[in-house]
Structure formats: structure tokens, C-alpha cells
Amino acid sequence: MRRFFTQAGLQKFKGHFRSLTLFAFDYDGTLTPLTSKLSHAKLTHKTQRLLEKLHGYVPIVIISGRSISDLKKLCSFTPTFFIGNHGLEGIGVKGKLKTNFYQTCQKWKKRLLKGISDLQGVELEDKKYSLAIHYRRARHKVQMKRLILHTTSRLHPAPKIVFGKFVINLLPASQFNKGVSLKIAMHYLKAKHAVYVGDDKTDEDVFRLPGNSILKIRIGRKNNSCANFYLEKHYEINRFLNEAMELWDIEDPELERSSRT
Numbered sequence: 682m683r684r685f686f687t688q689a690g691l692q693k694f695k696g697h698f699r700s701l702t703l704f705a706f707d708y709d710g711t712l713t714p715l716t717s718k719l720s721h722a723k724l725t726h727k728t729q730r731l732l733e734k735l736h737g738y739v740p741i742v743i744i745s746g747r748s749i750s751d752l753k754k755l756c757s758f759t760p761t762f763f764i765g766n767h768g769l770e771g772i773g774v775k776g777k778l779k780t781n782f783y784q785t786c787q788k789w790k791k792r793l794l795k796g797i798s799d800l801q802g803v804e805l806e807d808k809k810y811s812l813a814i815h816y817r818r819a820r821h822k823v824q825m826k827r828l829i830l831h832t833t834s835r836l837h838p839a840p841k842i843v844f845g846k847f848v849i850n851l852l853p854a855s856q857f858n859k860g861v862s863l864k865i866a867m868h869y870l871k872a873k874h875a876v877y878v879g880d881d882k883t884d885e886d887v888f889r890l891p892g893n894s895i896l897k898i899r900i901g902r903k904n905n906s907c908a909n910f911y912l913e914k915h916y917e918i919n920r921f922l923n924e925a926m927e928l929w930d931i932e933d934p935e936l937e938r939s940s941r942t
């Protein structure tokens with residue numbers, strides 16, 4: 682994993698502009714700073730403006746653990762697609778499957794409300810196609826996490842568990858994840874190349890994808906990540922978007938042609 686803002690990183694970036702390129706981003710901690718209040722995660726005016734400008738040239742997809750309705754409320758920029766619920770909501774997930782995810786979550790919710798409603802500092806978030814149990818406000822977090830996991834181990838069908846920062850996400854078992862969703866989006870938009878930026882554990886599902894068609898960039902250096910490059914912190918996202926814009930400003934007939942593909 683190498684720093685993105687080096688000659689090697691920028692060269693690789695430039696190489697991804699040789700045909701229609703899809704730009705995809707995680708939301709929290711990538712396009713916005715991480716905040717203790719989920720409802721405060723909003724784009725800065727500058728990031729919004731840069732995304733809008735870039736969107737004039739390339740398709741942009743935002744892939745998040747949040748529900749799409751939540752993303753639409755928070756995100757002041759409208760991308761080509763939102764993909765929500767860690768890939769369980771959005772293109773490629775058909776109606777019947779969505780209904781199954783929803784029904785499974787409702788069944789879990791009923792059971793969980795009995796099991797965790799008395800726990801201090803614990804909050805159950807219903808994201809329609811997945812559930813999130815937040816324990817950020819619990820006094821003894823390690824014990825609380827253990828207690829929640831004990832409760833969720835009794836759920837049927839067994840959920841796929843995705844850990845976040847003081848949150849345990851419960852997902853209905855499926856083939857979908859952020860990596861699968863990105864591939865579906867590329868196929869749908871006929872994009873031969875993609876650039877993906879993310880900071881979550883679930884973003885590793887993108888970073889682990891084989892081949893060279895996706896340039897994988899992580900926010901923050903991490904030794905065991907499968908990403909190619911890293912940005913120091915989320916605030917480098919504006920510099921990154923600026924860099925993309927500068928590449929488009931180069932008078933290159935091939936780039937010009939691919940922007941209209």
C-alpha cells in the first residue's frame with residue numbers, strides 16, 4: 682500500500698482515464714469527516730462543488746452502509762446512483778430479494794427489541810434491509826458488545842455480522858457486498874475502469890477484487906488492507922477530486938472522447 686500523492690500514485694491514476702471511468706466512493710469518513718452524531722455527516726460545500734464538477738465528466742456512485750433514504754437526506758450531491766445497506770440496496774438487487782431482506786430484518790427486529798431494549802446506551806437502527814445496533818453511548822463498551830453478540834447469536838436465520846465503530850451491523854446472508862455492487866455498477870454503466878475510495882472494513886470487499894480495472898484507494902494507511910494506495914486522512918479527498926479535475930482539463934483527445942461515451 683503506497684501513498685497516493687506520489688509520482689507512482691498519480692501515474693496510476695492517469696492510467697485509469699484511458700476509457701470510461703466510474704468514480705465510486707464510500708460516504709462516512711471518506712467524503713465526510715467521521716462524526717459522533719450520524720446525522721451530522723454532511724458534505725462540505727467544497728467537496729459538493731468538486732463532486733458536481735467531476736460528475737460533468739464521469740459517472741459517480743456512492744456506496745454506503747447507510748440506507749438510500751438516509752443518504753438522500755444527508756448528501757447534498759446527487760450521484761449517478763446511491764447504493765445503500767452495504768450493497769443490499771440499489772442496482773442489481775431485485776424486488777423479491779429486497780422483500781426477503783426486509784422480512785428477515787423485521788423478524789430479527791422483533792426478537793432483538795425484547796433482548797436489548799433494557800440495555801443502557803444501546804440503540805437499534807432499522808435500515809429496512811439491514812439492522813444496526815449502536816452501543817457508542819454504553820458505559821462499558823467491551824461487555825456491551827459481548828452481550829449484544831450473545832443476543833444476536835440466537836437469531837434465525839443467522840445474520841452476517843459487520844463490525845463498525847461501536848456498531849454491530851446485521852445483514853441478511855447474500856452474495857451482495859460493496860465489491861459485488863461496484864462490479865454490477867461498472868457493468869451497468871459499461872465502465873471498463875473504476876476508481877474507488879473508502880475507509881471501512883466493508884470497503885475491503887472492493888479492495889480484494891482481482892484484476893487491475895479498479896484503482897483502490899483507502900483513507901488512512903493500514904498494513905493489512907488490499908487497497909493499492911492511501912490518502913492520509915479524509916480531508917485529502919478535496920485534493921484528490923481536484924487532481925481528477927486537472928486530469929480532465931488536459932487537452933487529450935482520447936479523454937475528450939471517453940467523457941462522451
Ligand SMILES: [Mg+2]
Pocket residue numbers: 707708709710711879880881
Ligand atoms: Mg466509511
